[in-house]
Amino acid sequence: MTSTVISAETDIYARRESAARSYCRSFPASFTQAQGARLTDDQGNTYIDFLAGCASLNYGHNDPDLKAALIEHISADGLAHGLDYHNTPKADFLKTFERLILKPRGLDHRVQFTGPTGANAVEAALKLARKVTGRRTVIAFTNGFHGVTMGALAATGNSHHRGGAGGGSLTDVVRMPYDGAFGPEVDTAAQIEAMLDNPSSGIDAPAAFLLEAVQGEGGLNAANPEWLRKIERIARKHGALLIVDDIQAGIGRTGGFFSFEEAGITPDLIPMAKSLSGFGLPMACLLVRPQHDIWAPAEHNGTFRGNVHAFVTARAALVKFWSDKGFQNEVADKAALLTERLQRIAAIIPGASLKGRGMMQGIDVGSGELASEICARCYEDGLIIETSGAHDEVVKVLAPLTIETDLLAHGLDILQAAAGESVCVRALAAE
Amino acid sequence: MTSTVISAETDIYARRESAARSYCRSFPASFTQAQGARLTDDQGNTYIDFLAGCASLNYGHNDPDLKAALIEHISADGLAHGLDYHNTPKADFLKTFERLILKPRGLDHRVQFTGPTGANAVEAALKLARKVTGRRTVIAFTNGFHGVTMGALAATGNSHHRGGAGGGSLTDVVRMPYDGAFGPEVDTAAQIEAMLDNPSSGIDAPAAFLLEAVQGEGGLNAANPEWLRKIERIARKHGALLIVDDIQAGIGRTGGFFSFEEAGITPDLIPMAKSLSGFGLPMACLLVRPQHDIWAPAEHNGTFRGNVHAFVTARAALVKFWSDKGFQNEVADKAALLTERLQRIAAIIPGASLKGRGMMQGIDVGSGELASEICARCYEDGLIIETSGAHDEVVKVLAPLTIETDLLAHGLDILQAAAGESVCVRALAAE
């Protein structure tokens, strides 16, 4: 298989698509079809997908039941664009979400349909937390990623993305060390508490804490449940809202529907997006505890809040995967397999270590160069896989949760071979 | 027809949807189907749509050719979510956009697929203009609307939306008076030029001017072509980029594909969204002159940049409506009808005047109260129509461009009756 055969299509990209494009540089194939965990390009080559739309395709590509529901809706002239009108698919989604997700978890949150991107849900959360508390400062964390619009960008740690603001103001965010930022022995929550307890620390009373339970772009850093509970307690003590950005880590990716279930905390605001529609369609929402839902009508608005196609597939996904524990159990089994295999692979890479949780795991291989090399080899062998982390030093597995076990194993075989080869080549070169 | 019959569905909204919802308060029906310029609710009532998803449905609901293309794509397991991978529908869209839109208009712009909302395209423009110029200040205009994310919100004039930031910083934007802001006799462009020419004016050298050629939310204020050319000249003279936000006014809404064609200017950056997909699906892009396309890969990114369904319908729409002048001529005829009828309606409302251009026209009825009353009567009679303007004082007609002439006329009959009735009732009440 030769993915280096650049299709004739490519010219148009060079000529007319912005230099901001990126994944297509690592994976230059031109894709035409996709099913489950497999992608096909215009040369007929197939690829195993260990990226899954950056966790936007937790149920894989074109799940047949979701696809059927969507085609039926379109065929019947169901609405595509519904502003924030009432409409049957939206009502059905809300009722199903309430019944299968919120109620069983004791969550009384309301759903705000924001513009259909994760960044927009984070923007809504940042604005609402400030509105509720009358405060301006939001505490965000090292290595956090929350989007690249100017409000959300302020909360994003990555210097590459921050630089995209071209010097425009990224304000009202105070940065604190995430769990483990100074090594496992330093309790950063205690340090944060000391800062906030000190009236001369220079940290103004915060409107909110904004965090991911597992940092996806930041390097698959998984916060300890105990640390999350401490942060929740500190937030409550200081009158700040707790925002858990569950855009990448939520919707089954780390085990439960929400990434924070394990820690037993109750965030005030929860931005959701990515796999929310279940089909890869743009959809986002902010879950808001009722007492904080003080928006005036349309105070946060946007044209595409009512992506009705997405409501249809989102509901179908909830019914198919979250009506009982079956799916969760399956995911847990695959996550166990993943852990085991990644440990074996890490063992052959000097200094490597496992990162992450559930189906959001990877290997810190120590350098971005080595990680990129491994991913490039994988692509040559038909596996799409990416890096993350401050130095792109983590090879990250984000397979669809629905991937067949043997396909998952096959993908991991490719990864293991690529890792082994990369390490050997380096060892030889070093001699 | 009784739209006041609240369906049983409504409970779920009260219980679980955020207070931020708004259109459903004016139009409480629960919609189930839509075709062309007609919506149907769950009670079987039909409505004429003079809102068209706030100009996101310029080609109407569920256009049969676009719908067929979309169903074909989905049925064949075409990608739904494509990150920023190369894929056939994207290449086809780009090639068609180049051939039918950019080339004939002499535009050398590249296309940056941003997150699929207008606000995201504006955010990208604001960031890029700062990056290109190394400056921070962006000049935006009174009554401009550019979205509600924190960067874009800074550029939005409306105090209601600005208040949604809860006191968070909205920075680096300087506000200038739009054309006509101080009456028709004041040349605000000359005042802006005087401010910028004065090194002690306190206005820092701007990175960009950001404006709409016709302000949609701001009250259908249409800038004079001469004023637009002056602003373009001032921007060039001061080394600033010209950003024309064509999200609402573009894609045929005011006559040409772009709203600024008439003025003969060439913006450096053009945010597009709303009707871009042609089907109401979330899609946005930023057109960027090649010399300004200095993004590093992924410097501005986002999960849903590759909404492949939208590429499919967007291309189908270009082919169907922009292959020749037929559609534009049709739109011009309807716009002329609209002008004529609105003039007649305005004539019966004391002090009323026409606003806007093309199929983006309305009547300034002098007060938000009267405008709301007229719209509410329209809804009772099966017409969906909304207000705009700083005081919601403009009744705004945003019908699909594809609306049948007799349906347009029928809708305007309803509007005329509602206006007449509202004026009479008021006159009687005042006696």
Next chain:
Amino acid sequence: MTSTVISAETDIYARRESAARSYCRSFPASFTQAQGARLTDDQGNTYIDFLAGCASLNYGHNDPDLKAALIEHISADGLAHGLDYHNTPKADFLKTFERLILKPRGLDHRVQFTGPTGANAVEAALKLARKVTGRRTVIAFTNGFHGVTMGALAATGNSHHRGGAGGGSLTDVVRMPYDGAFGPEVDTAAQIEAMLDNPSSGIDAPAAFLLEAVQGEGGLNAANPEWLRKIERIARKHGALLIVDDIQAGIGRTGGFFSFEEAGITPDLIPMAKSLSGFGLPMACLLVRPQHDIWAPAEHNGTFRGNVHAFVTARAALVKFWSDKGFQNEVADKAALLTERLQRIAAIIPGASLKGRGMMQGIDVGSGELASEICARCYEDGLIIETSGAHDEVVKVLAPLTIETDLLAHGLDILQAAAGESVCVRALAAE
């Protein structure tokens, strides 16, 4: 007289004084003594002082009565530095200020002794206005100058000084056109009111308007009393405080003790500095209407708030010059002389016009180059005089108010000769 003989002292400046120094570049003499309106350098040359410490020496250098009071105080071991302790000279100053200045003008303001610089008094005003109103935005004006600390710098128009912030944030200030900014026929107050009345203008409700009644650094622009009254009315209508920065234009410079007396307005906050001590000693205060004096103790503090030497001379100056109308009448006579002579000088400069009011007048000679040339010639002939304005195009007369009439006339003779010579040389060069 040869001021170009550089004294041996100069080396030390090149070696050890920062490049930020500036006046010494135009006037390179090394001064040793000063009396009234005369300065003497270390070569024995004398100069007429038409700069008066930028209006910090309204009573001239080393006024004998003030000097005697100061020496008496120091000799008796009176306090030099008094923090904000009660002390007799401070009490005496406050009582005299109340009796001779505040009460006769019907002002109930309190005196806040801020750090002893004008910028600090402006900083205190900006902070207090925000504290009182709970709002952030302050409206400042084109060509305004209010100091170069970061808060005050945000309110300063001059791009040279703004650039000194090195890209740091200058925030929360909205810039509006000063009276006459767009020519005499445009009522900028009406435009400002239109902006503030429009809820979609993008201008947030302001905490305060900050302005000078005559703009000193900005080019001796004197606002029309009617315009000042309009701004006061607009401020009240929109719940904003009115801050009149009387640092340069106050203390007799424009006729009355305050520059705004003529307009009959009552500012809420009045920053004072420069000639406040009467002797050129650092001293500043903010006058605050009692209802706005909501500071907590030390909330705005500073080490040198209690410059007791300055209290001593400030009180002596009030007693000497403001006990009756004699001084004001004298100043009015000199101002009339000044106007008459400047008109004659302006008449010989093509396109020149008079600027300013009272003893704060000058000539707009059309270009900074010509203005500098004239000032340089004056210096050669023993007259110290400077330029102001956005382009340094105004030759500005800021003589001590106490200057003897014949010395004033003598200085104006020098100015007239210099202007004539400069104009002739240019005319010849142009032939």
Next chain:
Amino acid sequence: MTSTVISAETDIYARRESAARSYCRSFPASFTQAQGARLTDDQGNTYIDFLAGCASLNYGHNDPDLKAALIEHISADGLAHGLDYHNTPKADFLKTFERLILKPRGLDHRVQFTGPTGANAVEAALKLARKVTGRRTVIAFTNGFHGVTMGALAATGNSHHRGGAGGGSLTDVVRMPYDGAFGPEVDTAAQIEAMLDNPSSGIDAPAAFLLEAVQGEGGLNAANPEWLRKIERIARKHGALLIVDDIQAGIGRTGGFFSFEEAGITPDLIPMAKSLSGFGLPMACLLVRPQHDIWAPAEHNGTFRGNVHAFVTARAALVKFWSDKGFQNEVADKAALLTERLQRIAAIIPGASLKGRGMMQGIDVGSGELASEICARCYEDGLIIETSGAHDEVVKVLAPLTIETDLLAHGLDILQAAAGESVCVRALAAE
């Protein structure tokens, strides 16, 4: 002695001085004279001064030699106000400062005379660091105090003072933990380095580090020399300037002329003020390494940069106290006495500990309430002494460095008695 006899003067303060006044609330006497370490009030009571104008009077009140020089200067009609003109006293000060202070310490810095307050020198430093580096972020520390103008206020930690901004923007400062902020065992410098080394930490590349070697207002926290050296190294490594604010801790207060001499570091920028004039007169400067002195003329300016009276006394002080090691040795002896006595006093207060260094020491008594009580008792017994720290929990001794040893001992006797009494009363009350 009854300081509670409120003099008739007091009314005027209530009537006409702003509520921002503060020290006069703790020490309500009205002072008339001062000599060395003694103050006298209008009732003839005398007080020992352990506050020394918050370290602005390191050489005591009205030092006879400085006083004589000043009276001589004034008597001879020497300039009082000299803008930034060359003048003999300024040249003499610069030459003496170069000879006695800069050269012996190997410092090549230039002197920028800023507005005559510490805050202004800090503002100049913040602006210059941003100008030099082209960066915006300044790192400041917990418990730092750098003034209350809006730029400097951003760098101040204290929430009371920060609140004075009334919600205005305090931007572009990132807060880091000072040495010891998380206890003696945590190396905060290492944590800061980890944050800056991480490109995803969210901390933008800093323009500067701004710190005090001993935090005066923050609670007499003395940084370890090793920590200071680490911060210097980190600053250099990351291309940031090192600013040591030596306003309170400098000029002999902690032993050497500069507080950082002991650590052997070379700050790029050094704001100086308080005791710089030696006589309590307003004077400030910023020391700038020559390569960073990139100011354009007047880019940072201000009316009172040339307080010539202060140049006269400042030079006299340098000559008198810094011509040889005698003064420093004396100060060292007194500091040793101070340490010894404070240890004895701390021993009688449960949980108390010593803070600070040199003649800038105090006792952390555990609570602001107890500290205030002790200071109030001292005042009753004729000793002026204040608290500092985030909770005002530190009783701080800032006696003139020139205080006679027996007067210092006498003051400490009063402090000891007051501490003992306060502790006893509390112990009895607790029974």
